[in-house]
Amino acid sequence: MSGLPIRWTETTISEITNYVQRGKGPKYSEVLNSFAVVNQKAIRWFGIQEEYLKYVDEATWDSYTEERFIRSGDILWNSTGTGTIGRACLLDEIQAAKAKVVDSHVTILRTNSAAEPRYLFYWIRSPKIQFDIESLSTGTTNQVELSKTKVLETRIPLAPINEQIRIADKLDSILAKVDRAQARLDKIPGILKRLRQSVLAAATSGDLTREWREENNLEISFKDYIFDDLLVELRNGLSTKPKEDNTGTPILRISAVRSMSVNQDDIRFLEITKNDLMKYKLKVDDLLFTRYNGSLDFVGVCGLIRNLEHDNLVYPDKLIRARLNDQAIPAYIEILFSSPQMRELVTGCVKTTSGQKGISGKDLKELPLQLPSIEEQKAVIGLVSELFSRADNFEKQYTTAKDRLNCLSQSVLAKAFRGELVTQNPNDEPVSELLKRIKSIESKTKLKKKALPKSNAITKTREKIAEQSIADISIELLEKHVLDLDAEKYAVRDNFRNSFQTEINKAQNMLVNALFTVEQFRSIIDFKGNYEELKALIMNLLKGIPNISEPLLTIESRDDKSGDYLMRLVKQK
Incomplete structure (x- = not known):
């Protein structure tokens, strides 16, 4: 780290802490008690999420020495786990009161007088540390982990203690505003989901096309069917096992089909005979339904093949292909099966076998449904497409705003540790002098304790x-x-x-x-x-x-x- 401001120095976490220790593996209690233990899942950037806490067996409480008890000012740093390693929280009085100790997947960092705890926490949160977390971690215990040695060796640009406090205060203020903006943004996906569901419900009930009917002097008119009345074919896919390499004919994964979408990039490959290719080859206007999934939300969902991105594309046996006669437009049936009313009927037919939830072709065929005229189906498709396009644009704006906020947080943190966030005070004691004094004091203390x-x-x-x-x-x-x-x-x-x-x-x-x-x-x-x-x-x-x-x-x-x-x-x- 070159170009640090005057009175700053580059040091390691070992020089600015008086306690760095991984928790120990607890013997858990089967009942709730007052001795909560923090695991890596409970650690969030905002603090401790209590729903994930576990509890220590009372018989082992006495085995915990005083320094292992968490306290205000401690930083808890996740030290293992894909997706959780590197995440940390800083404890204030409220957060520290939620639990007693940490387990062996979490490291406690306790600063000495050279460091403001918030300053160290923000350094851990900074892009420099978070982007490099994989290079800091090791795999000595058959999983990715941040060892105590690596923690102690982690380098940090250290400002004078008074400047650390000014930096931390400034970051508290700025990032609190960012967090509030983020909280407002995070409501948007839920709003858009409800909007789309409302559009689908209105589309399939006739409400969406009310003005269209008035303009065309038409009365609302639906005809009752079962799905089988509309089918030319309903066929399960191939059960052939895909290859490990990327040669052969592309076959969709089951995850390629979601409500109102088919991702043709989500594929594997297999060898297939000409006869099977002709039998299972997909074409434009084919409808695909998911037959099995571990989640109820994804069973029986319907996606339309609007265009083909591969010359030959087939589908697996956990998907069902539907081809329609001329009484229904495939795009309308996709809308219908994605509506809240139809989803309720579909999930009511789902059965669970060996942990997998599934629906049979027979159950799909017997589902009751109502259709408007072909002309009104076309009007519905056009209106839904227009409204969904607007929702998609809002979603893109949301994603852009979210990315900008994330970049703003990273930019502010990077600026802070370059010494550019607050004004330097020439009267602040240089860090090098403070560290020397702390080392001298620690040496004397060790000698006295030894005696x-x-x-x-x-x-x-x-x-x-x-x-x-x-x-x-x-x-x-x-x-x-x-x-x-x-x-x-x-x-x-x-x-x-x-x-x-x-x-x-x-x-x-x-x-x-x-x-x-x-x-x-x-x-x-x-x-x-x-x-x-x-x-x-x-x-x-x-x-x-x-x-x-x-x-x-x-x-x-x-x-x-x-x-x-x-x-x-x-x-x-």
């Missing part, structure tokens, strides 16, 4: 996990900020507490006589720091500094259901 006696090791029980969520203080933050010598007054003061005085004042005003958890404390005071800073502030307020600052919080009790400690404000003397 701790083994008896201080944390167990995996719920009690110890809850204690650790409060007591695991950021040593480097306390060392750097907790004390400050006021040279003018020759007094030592609690500089760390002073730096959060606004938040402390808000807590003292809003939490009087209240019991609250750490997360509730964070939410109510609108804490802007990272998780390490929050823990350091909580411990500072719980313990104070002897002869310098008094405790402002006390632990009142523990919520057995959630495992969270409940705190309250200390009454000041």
Whole structure:
């Protein structure tokens, strides 16, 4: 990544996170409980889709250590699965409350003080990462997967932390507008589907041609038939197995036929005798019906051969060909069989065998139907064609607008990570300096942790996990900020507490006589720091500094259901 702005640097995800870990494979519960686990299907760009959550067996709850519990600010990144790999979500308080942990197909990313979580999330969402996701993934477990190593090695153009926040705020604003426009656009396919169905219903009931009849001084007139009355032939297709290569005679796949369409590019090839070719060769005005399908929506649907794109084209045995006599126009019968009224009759004849839904030629022949005169059939065909053409044009405009919105999102994200979305501030600390300081602090912390006696090791029980969520203080933050010598007054003061005085004042005003958890404390005071800073502030307020600052919080009790400690404000003397 060349040409980065001044004060930016290129680094890796490993340098801007303090926790990157794949979830573990849970033992699932057969009943719903309070311990939900996130799988890759539940992860959507907007957050967690709760209908896909599963639940962990209660007997294994104690096996989860504190760091595995998801929290606000975490990024959940799908790490396996065709069609789901690479998709991610960023957790806020609401999303984090929907579940407890993730399964082994999802990676948790937790940023350190070098990165704003939204900034990293938007980088993962950016075209650079999403377009390259296949090259980032490996196949070591017989499926495509994004390994922890690959995640940690993923490179990112990193802006100064204050600029990251400005970029994330700007992206929040722009992409929220894009999402709202996308939501409105996404209603259009449903509207067009209902429009087409309304046109077909009106076409086959006589409503669509009311004005035509008035102009021609005609009365509405329908004649009753069964489908067999209109047939010259109704024949199932070939059962010969197609070849693996592209030589021979083209044969339609069953998926080629959909309501009011036949896709002649959806083909395979086979060897066929001249006799069979003559018997099963398709021609203009042939009607094709689907005989079998796994989905009811696609059984008995009808498509017309309007023209031939192959000199010789045949059809398989899961399709049925119909050829009509002169009492009906094939294009009108296609419209009729696609109408809501006729679809209801067709699906009522469908039977299920071995998971496949099917309709027989005999059932098709016996279907009752009504036909207007040939002249009115022609008028219906013309009007339906005109209205469907307008709907098709609307659909093309929708597709174009949708593509433009997608391109806009990608363009805005690409612009953000080139440093072109917001103005750079010359007073922002260069990223390189921040990363150096974090590395130095981490080195000191590791040395101090190494010196701790083994008896201080944390167990995996719920009690110890809850204690650790409060007591695991950021040593480097306390060392750097907790004390400050006021040279003018020759007094030592609690500089760390002073730096959060606004938040402390808000807590003292809003939490009087209240019991609250750490997360509730964070939410109510609108804490802007990272998780390490929050823990350091909580411990500072719980313990104070002897002869310098008094405790402002006390632990009142523990919520057995959630495992969270409940705190309250200390009454000041």
